[in-house]
Amino acid sequence: MTLISNDPADFADEALAGFCDVHAPLVRQVDGGAVRRSAPAQPKVAVLLGGGSGHYPAFAGLIGAGFADGAVVGNIFTSPSAQQAVAVARATHSGAGVVFAYGNYAGDVMNFGVATERLRGEGIETENVIVSDDIASAPVGERERRRGIAGDFTVFKILGAAAEEGADLPEVVRLGRKANDFTRTLGTAFAGCTFPGADHSLFSLPEGMMGLGLGIHGEPGLEDLPLPRGEELGRTLVERVLEERPDGAGDRVAVILNGLGSTKAEELFVLWRTIGPLLRDKGLELVAPEVGELVTSLDMAGVSLTLMWLDDELERLWLAPAETPAFRRGRIDAQRLIPSATELIPVRAPAPSAIPPGSEASRNYARSCLEALAAAQHTLHRLEPTLASLDSIAGDGDHGRGMVRGVDAAVTAAREAADAGAGAGSVLTAGGDAWADKAGGTSGVLWGAGLRAWGQRLGDEESPDDGAVAAGVASFADRISALGGAQPGDKTLVDALVPFVAELTAGVDRGVPLPQAWETAAAAAEAAASATAELRPLKGRARPLAEKSLGTPDPGAISLAAVFSAMGPAFAPAGSVTR
């Protein structure tokens, strides 16, 4: 159980603030996360780790000399927003480029991807190294689909050491990807974890069973097995990981035996007594093995075994010194650790982007956009408990809160833009950016990017005719499909979005008046959203919950259908005629 909290919604923020307070000699808090206290003596590649909270010491605990330059810190088990990633990158960029490193999860991939585009647009060289070490999450032939778990640590360590040595961005990225190619992890969970304020765990396992390969957010694993004795568990982990020995791997390995949260150090040592000798018996030389908590999942009980096969350069980087709040190795040059006033990194606040003035027609249409967002806000507040309840079955229960946070921010930002004289396109764009920033996670980045695409399609000059309205919605949908990669039938918001766009476009094409076409489209979306109850999620949570979600509609589809339905009177007012 996670038992210490104030307002559970503030848990991740408060934990970050407390962490930065006690570790003030090494780190400081910035917008979006935390960064090193000391600036590098000369420009270096900024290695920025990221992901949701709840995995300490990943990710902020690994900020420091020889390791990360900063961490982008999302809510619990929720990707940080692209805006957060951009802010942390700006605070740490010293002229040699930025690499974002994170586990392979949809929300992280999308948010860091969007941030990468924006930073490149600002002239900051930015690359991504995505960790995919979890052998249980996809077959060996589909490594790009695998999730990132405790192998985050080995890959991040290589990146941090390479950047500290002064390698340039392409070289740092090459080494990080090589580390990922040579890293394999298998995890197993004995019991679920509990969100702050929750009175039941996110998932559960039958008493006396373990979920082999279960993910760090409770994603489905390989199989449920009776919890074995320590020696048998050690053998299973070693054998399964060694089966995945990469091509070209040598005999030296970095090893991590990682505790997931409630599995204690002494249990890990008992297990290591089997694992260490067994690996040596297989002819492997163990290089600076680590036994402890490195990538956790709140209070989940369980362990994971990670091997990174080493060649000379990976071994040198694995053994390189590091000094972070949660991990120290060797001795860092003392001068790197002493902050001075002149060395502090100035936080380069971005120049506020000037809002281009809109035409009068577009400013008028912006009022409809505002009205539509306000209607969405009203609906989402009303629906929040329903969405939370739906999401608690197949997800982590935060969909309602995330949507509310996003739409609240969007309405505020859109209104400010409109008050400043922006046209309709800039109003939607401002709303979308704010939505993505404040909501974070998968739904946040999708809604934000969708609204931005819609706004860019609208522009700040024209007042759209019916065809242009439909084209705006289609831009919204295209961007979401491209970014999220979900197909109809995957039990996501796309299941409601695709029929909405299809009906609206077909109706407008046939000359049906916009209000009627919108109404028909909204009805189709709502029907499709309800029908997602019949679907099994493609990438659900742990198996029992994935099964349990059968019979429950997808909260993302439900919220999308409700929002488009609510937007109808604004975008397609009853009295309007086909233009």
Add this chain to the structure above:
Amino acid sequence: MTLISNDPADFADEALAGFCDVHAPLVRQVDGGAVRRSAPAQPKVAVLLGGGSGHYPAFAGLIGAGFADGAVVGNIFTSPSAQQAVAVARATHSGAGVVFAYGNYAGDVMNFGVATERLRGEGIETENVIVSDDIASAPVGERERRRGIAGDFTVFKILGAAAEEGADLPEVVRLGRKANDFTRTLGTAFAGCTFPGADHSLFSLPEGMMGLGLGIHGEPGLEDLPLPRGEELGRTLVERVLEERPDGAGDRVAVILNGLGSTKAEELFVLWRTIGPLLRDKGLELVAPEVGELVTSLDMAGVSLTLMWLDDELERLWLAPAETPAFRRGRIDAQRLIPSATELIPVRAPAPSAIPPGSEASRNYARSCLEALAAAQHTLHRLEPTLASLDSIAGDGDHGRGMVRGVDAAVTAAREAADAGAGAGSVLTAGGDAWADKAGGTSGVLWGAGLRAWGQRLGDEESPDDGAVAAGVASFADRISALGGAQPGDKTLVDALVPFVAELTAGVDRGVPLPQAWETAAAAAEAAASATAELRPLKGRARPLAEKSLGTPDPGAISLAAVFSAMGPAFAPAGSVTR
């Protein structure tokens, strides 16, 4: 739950072996515990930490330069034996003396006390620093009765740094005791911990409640309170600890916010967000605060707050560098950390103590002693499940196993001594030493020391008459009473021992034949042991269990009465006549 184990009885040994394997660059395993890999460059005071297992990183995780020279490692929540302490001291003594440092628990005080006597007998200067920081365990006026909890860490750190600086034994002890005088801790538990292999927790708290002041082995606390919000919890801990500000304390403090096992780093950071600023608001300067797991209790959920008020010398030592498996600070001279063949501490195995040959009369009586021990062994094996069951109510369920381990070792050692021609006194002494060594804990040290006293009284020359038999038993009892300090009525083995000795002595004094006097005494002991069911233990486990033990006799008293009853035919054979 503690879920990873093989044979639960081997858990502590296996954890130690795994720990020493993975941390082989810094530590190595020796008889009785673990020591530094590298020897000191010149003689220094050996700082030896100790106590039961289950508290990692206390105690073995703190071995290393600037901290401990070794750790004496007992079974889970059980004091190590005096023999273990002696062995670790011999492995680390470099000529400047030894200081044992441990929390104030009866078993530790006794075992380290016995070890101290033995080491002094071997010419090794030995001192003890006993930590008593737990403000919940006794009133401020009775600090010597207080238990040691997370303040172990601050006191040990001062000792380790002082010894590393080259302070001599009296100075190291002075600084350690000063650190203890200026250290205060208050803990609180939210949920109990589970022994390896156990299917229920050692104690439990009502749902939604916390035990303020509850001890790290589940000892009774101050009061049970509804689990508050993080901010209120932080305020409570700060206010109660500050109420105990020591006389002469300044404004600078070392601070530890310690997690007990299942309370995660992120929860501790949330709590620190209240505690850190609150302490600063009180005008305190926080010097290198630590937030994390430093003294744990298996998987117990809970936290403790420790303050050590600093003056200049304590601050210097608190900030001094250290490099251990679980704790690093600053930079230790590299040369201290590089082991070389010549620097390795030779393990000085004690010269095997020559067994003095016994007289023929005493060698004959030694056969009776062996027979008595064999009878005790038979009885304790038979009783083991009963004792385990009784002890699971008021204790941790290991009394039966501890007695069996002890008596098995005693019989083996006594038989070897008898085979080597020892007299009765040496046979009982050898048996007692082996009992204390293998059993550890409180019952082990008491039975071992008692048998040793009995053997010394007997000597290796005479065959005892009835008065001398009674006097031998009285020596056994006197030693146990002196060492343990328990009074009749405290619900311990003393409740059965005192009436046994009284009846036996009175009977022999009155000229009652020994077999009859023994039988009467054994009956009195058994009645008294049963009557302990009516008693409330003086220092029980958590309150609910202490109450629950009402109605259950004390397992130590039951086993003592059974053993003395079983020994009757050997020490007082039916056909014998008064001599």
